[in-house]
Amino acid sequence: MRRFSLAIRNARSFVATQPITVKYGIDGILTLGAVSMASNNNNLFAQRLGADDFQLSMLQFMPQMLSLLLLIPMGLFADSLSNKRRMLCFALVMAGVFFAVAGSAAFLPVHMVYFFIGFLSLATVSIGMYNLAWQSYFPEVVPEGVLAGSENRNDVLTFRARMTMIVSLVVPLSVGAILTAIASEEGKIAAHQVFYILAAVMLIANAIHFKKIKAIKPATPKRVSFAEMKTAARRLSKNKLFVYFSLTILFFHMMWHADWTLFFIGQRNYLGMNEVLLSLTPVGAMITQLLTLKYWSRNNARQGVEWPLAYGMAGLAFSPLAIIVGVSIPHAGVGIAAFLLMHAAGQMAFANITLNLFQCLLKVVDEDYRSFSISVYIMFITLSNAVMPVVGVAIYRGLGGNREALIYTFAMFFVLRFVAAGLWLLYVKHAEKVRAENAKQ
Secondary structure, rough: OHHHHHHHHHHHHHOOOOOHHHHHHHHHHHHHHHHHHHHOOHHHHHHHOOHHHHOOOOOOEEEEHHHHHHHHHHHHHHHHHOOHHHHHHHHHHHHHHHHHHHHHHHHOOOHHHHHHHHHHHHHHHHHHHHHHHOOOOOHHHHHOOOOOOOOHHHHHHHHHHHHHHHHHHHHHHHHHHHHOOOOOOHHHHHHHHHHHHHHHHHHHHHHHHHHOOOOOOOOOOOOOOOOHHHHHHHHHHHOOHHHHHHHHHHHHHHHHHOOOOHHHHHHHHHOOOHHHHHHHHHHHHHHHHHHHHHHHHHHHHHOOOOOOHHHHHHOOOOOHHHHHHHHHHHOOOHHHHHHHHHHHHHHHHHHHHHHHHHHHHOOOOOOHHHHHHHHHHHHHHHHHHHHHHHHHHHHHHHHHOOHHHHHHHHHHHHHHHHHHHHHHHHHHHHHHHHHHHHHHO
């Protein structure tokens, strides 16, 4: 009954909102639904193709390293466009095509894993291009201030986050149930391939849908040149708040990304979780995030978007703790239940990361070189996403590659995530001081 009531409230919310907010809600449903369908089970698909632990870590490393090579040129190119929507739609179409091709890796007689990693990397780069264009285009569609009616950036992002969380509940659970119900490995591989194709259809459908979303305040395009890049880089280096923000958030992401591959290894190798149980991890997290999203959205109106972010960062520390407790319990069923409950509880504050981090970024970017600034920021985060999962696996293997090594590694990340939350609070205090001094000038 509670789930039914929740669905009714979200349906009414969807109907009652402003048109631009609904359009961004549909964008969130299609994109996050597609990415969830295509990406949540990449490790499982790769394992079924024959991937070892090293190749699993390459699933994170290779796509992110390829993105690093292209982020700065993509940022400059986006700043040069009079209509960033075209870049956004092109990226969605290419991501769909590459996901579909990546799923065909199972048809190859040899080198299936590397073929999969290669085209998955291209799909990830395309999604990265979409994210860059989306973040740069959004302020043009929803300028700072109030839209017609009562909608503003926080309202639009809150609604979109709610829609994406609902999708993140439905898709992983459905995919996990389907994969578990299929008995043969051949059937499971075929199901994975169907999911990649469905994801491609959803991404291309969103490219068509996004043509309805038009800019209210388009940015002035910049010409692409080496001199322009030097100017943008010089201005960015003098933007101290942006530099401090990026370094602080980089450390947070490093501590977050470091256990991504280890998280799967802990679930699969030590907790013995099947597809349905694996899908319950994001589902439990999304339930708690969806239930707390409205609270964090209202809290933004009272405290702003910066201070509450520390709660989300600290909440992420409970993910390593959930693994530690889960794998330490001898009885597998009890260990899995403890892990799922603790992980879901730790996600209660995570909704404000989804809602607030992008808004915090918009407070420090250079408006004249918005896409370039965002691309530099994403480059830092992408570097962390590429390197840290490999570092996490290396630490785990260096400590022995066993259950005890996994516990020690996650204990370290548990502490460091609290350190990241503390560093963020120091940044916010510094940012408030700088803004107060600038206001006096």
